[in-house]
Amino acid sequence: MKRGVAFGSAAMVAALLCLALPCLAAGDPLPSWRDGAAKQAIVSFVDKVSRKGGPDFVPPAQRIATFDNDGTLWAEQPMYFQLFFTLDRLKQMAPSHPEWKDNPTVQAALSGDPARLAKLGKKGLLELVGLTHSGLTAQQMQELARAWLKTARNPQRKMLFIKMVYQPMLELLAYLRAHGFKTFIVSGGGVDFIRAFSQKVYGIPPEQVIGSSLKAKFELTGGKPEVVKLPQVNSIDDGDGKPVNIELHIGQRPIMAVGNSDGDLAMLQWTAAGTGPSLMMLVHHDDAAREFAYDRKSHVGRLDKALDQARRDGWTVVSMKSDFARVFPSSKK
């Protein structure tokens, strides 16, 4: 009896709280987010835009949320994971490509020097992707990536790269979709690499992945019509390229944008400038114990100007240390 009464009281308190606040009490859909300003900002925003008849209601067709990938949905240290993949392929292919000896990007990549590698940036990465994947179809690139992801591990954390996705972000993506949002990835990384795992890992289908890309051509390969990659860059989906590509691919301004670096600043600025309600979020990597700690001085995922603007304009800065109860799906809470 006593237990029954206590339970009854707790439920009543929860019910009363639910009347006053967005209801987090029962069946929290964001269990890996600690209670705090970031979680509160998410729940309040989703609640107000999906409350029919409310002053901030946004029709589902306009509930577009865009997420950066590297450093936002999964880790990106000590360098972009796709760069490890591309280096492995570069090393395999190098013996049969003596002409690469004169290519400074290839030489920097093969040097193994972390400083030179980090400086390659997204443009250098895409050049290497072009060299190592031209002549392949997107399907073939994805098969190579999926095979690699099965066994490849992060040299610092010793974890499989594919397991280094952020559990709170997986919950956030699912929470948004459950509230009528359409979730997109808008990444500086290569679009085909991300599509190799986006559906399985993030629940995001290939047509909702925007990324950097190579040019391609339609051709009859042995009589079979195929679209094959060319070694030239088509688009670098970073910085100003993000809003430009969002307009090209999605055709409307997001109402929510999440990133972690200065490469996401233009996307967040453009989102903030919409006429209706909007939520801009930056993941701040401040947890050396559980993940990595870096911001203004990092070559990979530098967060400097965007952090200043976030603080000035009241955007939501997510502290991995304080806001994430759990970092990776396999982490203990």
Place this chain on the structure above:
Amino acid sequence: MKRGVAFGSAAMVAALLCLALPCLAAGDPLPSWRDGAAKQAIVSFVDKVSRKGGPDFVPPAQRIATFDNDGTLWAEQPMYFQLFFTLDRLKQMAPSHPEWKDNPTVQAALSGDPARLAKLGKKGLLELVGLTHSGLTAQQMQELARAWLKTARNPQRKMLFIKMVYQPMLELLAYLRAHGFKTFIVSGGGVDFIRAFSQKVYGIPPEQVIGSSLKAKFELTGGKPEVVKLPQVNSIDDGDGKPVNIELHIGQRPIMAVGNSDGDLAMLQWTAAGTGPSLMMLVHHDDAAREFAYDRKSHVGRLDKALDQARRDGWTVVSMKSDFARVFPSSKK
């Protein structure tokens, strides 16, 4: 009583038919398609790919159907409707652009000579779009297009352009979506022009419209972050460009593709070369009385090589004259 019995018998016959054939009897979802090979091909295809446990089942995530727009979803004679829109804007703007006097594309456009106009093609059209829309946002372009579409009429048919969509195609789009398909437009026309009406008219949201596009840049217009169009062509989404852009935007090969001209041939070839079941359709404009009749010799929407391949490979050729019970939503049946 007699009526009751008769109804009972008819219902029983319908039910028996439904066991043997894809059920068309009750509540036909394609009432503007006459019974015939084209309708049968559509219904059989949709039935087999959506029959769970069947040998040709395709999971919903892979049920991608791509549609050309001009000549496939709406009419395109005597020239692309977007060209009429662009000409109207060109004429408005010409007095304040004396430098256009030396531009051969502009002069051909302003000549009013149908032969010269028809020869502009999709590339010429896109050049004119660039001249008349650079500096604008996609939103502003769409507002101009929507305002124009409210009153602009086809000079030959005297109908509002926006009413010249094909009723059988509206039914086909809805029928596919009701069976788990994701419907995309893949058009040689300008992506922003089509997005001005695609949701309202076709039920296709902006992120499922792929088209020709201008380059764009992110800038602070009067302090407000905007993505504005540049006068340079980014992509011509025609011919070989269609499969290339489908790969870039959708990231998977369609299982169904519908077009009406040689500009759609590569898209249909690529679709046909998939490993699973696929349906390739061409709309053949052979109805001068109710719409227009043209194919191998037309400057706009030339259907020549694609018609040959369709006949050779057994693709579905839709005769507007024989297969469409109704052409436009306002037509009598």
